[in-house]
Amino acid sequence: MAGQPGRPVPADEEYRRMPLVLLQNAVPSCNLSYLAAAFMVSWVVFFVYVFFVSRKQQDMSREITQLRDALEQPGAGDGD
Amino acid sequence: MVLVWKDILLEVRSRELVISVLVFGLLVAVVFNFALDVTPQRVTAIAPGILWVAFAFAATMAMSRAFVREREQGGLEGLLLSPVSRDAIFLGKALTNLLFMLLVEMVLLPVFAVLFGFSAMSFTLIGTIVLATLGFSLVGTLFSAIAAQTRSREIMLPVLFFPVILPVIIGAVEASTRAIGGETTVGLGRWLPLLAVFDALFLVICPWVFSFVVEE
Amino acid sequence: MAETRQTELAHADSRESVTPLGPVRRSRDLRVYLVVLGGVMMLADLSFIFWVAPTDSILGDIQRVFYFHVPIAVMSFLAFFVVFVASIVYLVTRSPAWDRLAQASAEVGVVFVTLALITGVIWARPIWGVWWTWEPRLTTTLILWLIYVAYLMVRAYAANPNQGARYSAVVGIVGFVDVPIVYYSVIWWRSIHPSPVVGPLAQANALEGTMAAVLLFSFITFLILFVFLVAQRMALRETEDRLGGIKSAMRRRAESVF
Numbered sequence: 001m002a003g004q005p006g007r008p009v010p011a012d013e014e015y016r017r018m019p020l021v022l023l024q025n026a027v028p029s030c031n032l033s034y035l036a037a038a039f040m041v042s043w044v045v046f047f048v049y050v051f052f053v054s055r056k057q058q059d060m061s062r063e064i065t066q067l068r069d070a071l072e073q074p075g076a077g078d079g080d
Numbered sequence: 081m082v083l084v085w086k087d088i089l090l091e092v093r094s095r096e097l098v099i100s101v102l103v104f105g106l107l108v109a110v111v112f113n114f115a116l117d118v119t120p121q122r123v124t125a126i127a128p129g130i131l132w133v134a135f136a137f138a139a140t141m142a143m144s145r146a147f148v149r150e151r152e153q154g155g156l157e158g159l160l161l162s163p164v165s166r167d168a169i170f171l172g173k174a175l176t177n178l179l180f181m182l183l184v185e186m187v188l189l190p191v192f193a194v195l196f197g198f199s200a201m202s203f204t205l206i207g208t209i210v211l212a213t214l215g216f217s218l219v220g221t222l223f224s225a226i227a228a229q230t231r232s233r234e235i236m237l238p239v240l241f242f243p244v245i246l247p248v249i250i251g252a253v254e255a256s257t258r259a260i261g262g263e264t265t266v267g268l269g270r271w272l273p274l275l276a277v278f279d280a281l282f283l284v285i286c287p288w289v290f291s292f293v294v295e296e
Numbered sequence: 297m298a299e300t301r302q303t304e305l306a307h308a309d310s311r312e313s314v315t316p317l318g319p320v321r322r323s324r325d326l327r328v329y330l331v332v333l334g335g336v337m338m339l340a341d342l343s344f345i346f347w348v349a350p351t352d353s354i355l356g357d358i359q360r361v362f363y364f365h366v367p368i369a370v371m372s373f374l375a376f377f378v379v380f381v382a383s384i385v386y387l388v389t390r391s392p393a394w395d396r397l398a399q400a401s402a403e404v405g406v407v408f409v410t411l412a413l414i415t416g417v418i419w420a421r422p423i424w425g426v427w428w429t430w431e432p433r434l435t436t437t438l439i440l441w442l443i444y445v446a447y448l449m450v451r452a453y454a455a456n457p458n459q460g461a462r463y464s465a466v467v468g469i470v471g472f473v474d475v476p477i478v479y480y481s482v483i484w485w486r487s488i489h490p491s492p493v494v495g496p497l498a499q500a501n502a503l504e505g506t507m508a509a510v511l512l513f514s515f516i517t518f519l520i521l522f523v524f525l526v527a528q529r530m531a532l533r534e535t536e537d538r539l540g541g542i543k544s545a546m547r548r549r550a551e552s553v554f
Contacts, residue, residue, distance in 0.1 A: 226450060239442075292387050
């Protein structure tokens with residue numbers, strides 16, 4: 001990635017040093033809460049998604065069975 | 081291309097769209113002037129951004145109309161029944177949108193140049209505008225064909241259009257920054273090819289997928 | 297009278313799957329295996345992440361997010377690649393199975409990419425000192441999210457399912473082709489607009505052997521999770537289609553009676 005001539009592009013060194021300064025200020029316990037948050041969010045989202053998909057699946061399967069049952073009882077479907 | 085002429089004549093004759101898009105572009109200029117506080121020192125940094133926000137939004141406005149009119153009047157069905165190939169229909173529509181947008185931009189650019197005080201007469205700036213507008217019209221025509229058929233189509237076009245068009249906006253803003261800043265060739269070597277690659281790619285893909293959009 | 301109606305509906309129902317119960321039951325078995333295997337591997341993966349993988353000497357414990365974040369992000373790219381391929385095959389062959397695959401993969405991909413963004417933001421805060429930076433990969437991920445949310449919207453707002461399948465296939469193709477261009481344009485854009493905090497730190501220290509092994513295990517775990525979710529979503533879509541088929545058959549019946 002060649003920098004644009006005439007524009008100051010900070011040296012690579014500067015990029016590398018900056019986050020370290022920030023890290024030294026960071027409290028380790030604070031780090032752990034971020035870690036916990038990341039894992040919790042992932043798990044919650046996955047479970048919620050699976051839950052909704054499965055529930056919808058169940059609802060629809062039930063509807064299909066109901067329709068089938070309604071059709072299997074002679075006379076029940078003749079009302080229409 | 082008779083189709084292109086028909087559409088352009090319709091647009092110009094009705095004048096409604098041209099005027100509303102132009103007024104919209106001016107409004108963007110005025111609003112952004114206050115929102116970003118454009119001073120002569122910062123004009124090179126800010127003006128291209130405003131210019132392309134105005135152009136991109138004007139493009140969505142113009143293109144959202146392209147297929148809605150056909151749909152309302154059943155023109156598209158007639159077109160599809162005629163022996164014209166799907167590719168030709170798409171390219172005709174895209175060309176119409178391209179010419180229409182270029183017309184709008186030809187009016188807006190000098191106005192922007194006067195309002196913000198930069199020089200519009202730069203060959204590279206014109207080249208950037210043509211390439212970027214071609215990208216807008218290719219992607220925009222395809223997505224407006226999709227959006228016209230869906231519910232809540234006013235929302236669908238921008239939602240589809242802006243994420244895909246992002247590279248064009250980045251490239252166009254960067255290239256115009258160089259052009260307005262007076263660097264004629266430096267820095268353009270990267271952005272104009274980016275726009276060209278985008279255009280070439282979508283020039284191939286869009287007509288192909290368009291045939292699946294309009295089949296019924 | 298009632299009998300002909302019944303057979304007609306049964307026919308409408310079974311048109312999708314020729315042997316009504318066989319494939320369904322088999323796919324359900326497969327999904328049960330997948331979820332059990334995935335669950336066990338996920339627990340193993342978690343224990344590896346916390347007890348086997350060494351604490352990063354520079355970044356500390358927060359680096360462990362990495363073992364979740366990277367596989368999730370890669371799986372979302374994989375998901376959108378699947379959408380791309382399935383969309384092309386669907387447009388060419390018009391087999392509904394490919395459309396189901398494309399839809400399932402897109403939806404699961406959006407879930408993954410959302411998680412990749414969230415975990416990325418959580419990672420960025422302690423490491424880079426900001427919640428968000430317009431770094432090429434983050435930005436591209438955000439654009440991916442926008443494109444595939446639009447994909448799902450097109451499908452949801454289409455006039456009918458057939459139209460939704462075609463339109464979203466088009467969006468799936470155009471969107472995927474666009475991704476590399478977005479990525480490179482943002483990289484080039486970044487090289488001109490440096491922001492104060494940038495994190496080449498993750499690339500700066502190479503992965504140690506154990507870390508790489510745990511990461512690999514994580515990848516496999518998330519791949520299984522991904523396959524399970526897609527299979528689950530496809531099964532749902534199959535049920536939706538069957539229900540739709542039955543309902544439209546009933547509607548046709550009702551219309552022909554009057």
